[in-house]
Amino acid sequence: MTSQFTVAKFGGTSVANFEAMHRCAQIIHDDNQVRIVVVSASAGVTNHLVTLTQQKADLAERKSLVKAVLDIQDAILEKLTLDADLATDFSQTISEFEQLAELPALSAQQCDEMLSFGERLSSFLFTQVLRNLGVAADRFDVRQVLKTDNQFGKATPDVNATANAAEQHLMPQLADKVLVTQGFIGSDTYGQTTTLGRGGSDYSAALLAEAIGAQSVQIWTDVVGIFSTDPRLCKKASPIARLSFDEAAEMATFGAKVLHPATILPASRSGIAVFVGSSREPQAGGTWIEKETESKAGIRAVTQRKNQILLTLKSPEMLLASGFLARIFTILSKYNISVDLVTTSEISVAITLDNALSSSRPELDQACLEELSEFCHVTVETNLTLVALIGSEIQLRQHEVNFMNVLKDFNIRLICHGASKHNLCFLVEQGESDEVVQSIHAQLLEAC
Numbered sequence: 001m002t003s004q005f006t007v008a009k010f011g012g013t014s015v016a017n018f019e020a021m022h023r024c025a026q027i028i029h030d031d032n033q034v035r036i037v038v039v040s041a042s043a044g045v046t047n048h049l050v051t052l053t054q055q056k057a058d059l060a061e062r063k064s065l066v067k068a069v070l071d072i073q074d075a076i077l078e079k080l081t082l083d084a085d086l087a088t089d090f091s092q093t094i095s096e097f098e099q100l101a102e103l104p105a106l107s108a109q110q111c112d113e114m115l116s117f118g119e120r121l122s123s124f125l126f127t128q129v130l131r132n133l134g135v136a137a138d139r140f141d142v143r144q145v146l147k148t149d150n151q152f153g154k155a156t157p158d159v160n161a162t163a164n165a166a167e168q169h170l171m172p173q174l175a176d177k178v179l180v181t182q183g184f185i186g187s188d189t190y191g192q193t194t195t196l197g198r199g200g201s202d203y204s205a206a207l208l209a210e211a212i213g214a215q216s217v218q219i220w221t222d223v224v225g226i227f228s229t230d231p232r233l234c235k236k237a238s239p240i241a242r243l244s245f246d247e248a249a250e251m252a253t254f255g256a257k258v259l260h261p262a263t264i265l266p267a268s269r270s271g272i273a274v275f276v277g278s279s280r281e282p283q284a285g286g287t288w289i290e291k292e293t294e295s296k297a298g299i300r301a302v303t304q305r306k307n308q309i310l311l312t313l314k315s316p317e318m319l320l321a322s323g324f325l326a327r328i329f330t331i332l333s334k335y336n337i338s339v340d341l342v343t344t345s346e347i348s349v350a351i352t353l354d355n356a357l358s359s360s361r362p363e364l365d366q367a368c369l370e371e372l373s374e375f376c377h378v379t380v381e382t383n384l385t386l387v388a389l390i391g392s393e394i395q396l397r398q399h400e401v402n403f404m405n406v407l408k409d410f411n412i413r414l415i416c417h418g419a420s421k422h423n424l425c426f427l428v429e430q431g432e433s434d435e436v437v438q439s440i441h442a443q444l445l446e447a448c
């Protein structure tokens, strides 16, 4: 099933206020291939909702958080009157939000319900902004089609169930109108609300594009594409016109916040081109991510991912014995712990884990540590950052002199290279990592 349609996603800053929404609506108005619009919560809203789920807030604080969320919507509504069909459901959604915020403690499922209100509210407002520009638009509740498991906080999509539901509920409506729907949220088999993890709206857009067989997905954000590093960190970072799926996936995985790490998965699986551009400057172009690119061999970007844990496991008994790694990985998998980098020697292994602060559970479980300690000596180091050089056919030899020159000033904890020709990763102390990235960018990316 393929279509000529495009899915367009607008992130938090792109729908932060009426003026921003209006700019985005103009992009849709001017491009009649876009039939599905995926919106994030307005900037700041999800952070308030996360605080509401954390149960540290008393009733007065909860009320002020609810007010902060509603103030953001109200500022947009001052410039907008909702049509009757939208107004009724909007009020109903706000009542549900206020009622849930009354509860002092929320279950994991209720936390996801709470987190869902940002996208649910912004999608009403965006639909109206589009209608005011003369675009035939309706709001669509994505939970009807984006089906997931019930791992609340970080649900895994069910691609087949999503495709089937999209064929039934979404496709028949696309011929003559634009549907405005929510990023980040989905529902499990019982219809309970789930979320895909922070920043998940990019992933939603790619999943919906896959489900309707779209030819492309547009990610509209606050930067004119994917840069050689975070442009907030390096003034001289430059936008990259084309990236392969592999390169973009590596960048997203290793910390380029501009794309949720899983976004490229559905796109590359189904051959859907991804465009990243700025909703403030749609004419300025952006980055195209596609299967085949003519990228030159070498380093194209540097990324960083903070809050990493380094786990070193040592077992002298394992000298000349087999099964050490198997035993470790069986335990990690039992606790659902996902490992990033691995280096080994005969009797020890070092692995890194992501301890994303925004995730709902700590990556490293105490019970898991105890089980590992039964047969090896375990050391845990924190406050580390994973820095990654990304590109294609990366060979250390090409950059050896400069690379070693940059690193000589810093304390490098671990280096990984060789498993993928698209990255070279190492761990540094978190306090130094911005400087490491800036030095690498200056010496390896600005010079060429």
Ligand code: ADP
Residues within 6 Å of the ligand: 010, 011, 012, 013, 014, 040, 199, 220, 221, 222, 223, 225, 226, 227, 228, 229, 230, 231, 232, 255, 256, 257, 258, 259, 301
């Ligand atoms: P949105 O709310 O639109 O989803 P995000 O804040 O999630 O936007 O992502 C956009 C931000 O990603 C940019 O403002 C930029 O600071 C950051 N970023 C990090 N690395 C990169 C990179 N390599 N290229 C572009 N932006 C990056």
Ligand code: ASP
Residues within 6 Å of the ligand: 011, 012, 040, 041, 046, 047, 118, 183, 184, 197, 198, 199, 200, 201, 202
């Ligand atoms: N609103 C969600 C967040 O802030 C999802 C997203 O914006 O992509 O994480």
Ligand code: MG
Residues within 6 Å of the ligand: 011, 199, 202, 257, 258, 259, 260
């Ligand atoms: Mg984002």
